[in-house]
């Protein structure tokens with residue numbers, strides 16, 4: 001059975017002092033949750049602090065991206081091997097805020113996934129459509145295109161690493177990020193089921209194991225309805241990750257949803273979802 005996963009994406013926020021207080025509050029409250037893995041993805045410069053503060057805790061930490069290069073004359077880039085040296089378990093890859101800056105095509109994002117996997121990190125690969133794409137009836141097609149390189153572009157060796165390191169997919173509709181307008185549980189469930197079905201086409205067993213988390217204005221007030229959906233395995237939080245009470249509340253809600261899912265009779269198997 002898949003555990004829930006709740007990850008905070010701190011984006012461009014934090015200071016040594018603020019981080020210390022936030023991480024201490026999280027540590028105090030998140031040590032006894034069952035069925036939920038928790039993590040924070042911070043700016044690179046704070047990974048050392050995260051490692052020092054979280055190494056004896058239940059909270060994992062990670063980066064918000066890794067380079068598509070191993071080493072060389074690439075000013076400002078940070079490699080997967082470098083972040084792994086700071087004890088990171090995760091790295092977000094392909095976040096829409098990176099894609100929007102035109103720095104990350106699907107091909108580049110896939111290279112970053114490969115580097116993360118070879119460094120032993122768990123990539124959190126982000127997909128999601130814009131509002132125009134959704135309004136134009138293209139949401140599944142866009143997400144399908146973003147997923148194709150992962151599902152079919154990884155060779156057998158890389159796919160085995162994706163399984164070994166429990167790669168995560170984050171469905172983050174761009175229109176829901178930072179807007180206060182979250183996807184409805186039905187909209188999100190439909191897309192998560194679609195993503196799982198795509199993975200099942202390559203590897204049915206992995207499709208039942210891979211965690212597909214939702215991101216986009218997830219908050220304490222909507223977490224229960226979203227995280228209780230059968231194919232939603234947790235959340236990737238922006239704004240709510242910066243407020244200790246909100247992050248903790250969402251993690252507790254995830255634990256509750258997980259408990260309910262575990263009590264359900266049979267975990268659902270991935271079903272084909274039409275593009276219509």
Ligand code: 13P
Nearest residue numbers: 009177178216217238239
């Ligand atoms: P918000 O939770 O602020 O909408 O951000 C979501 C996000 O982008 C997480 O990666």
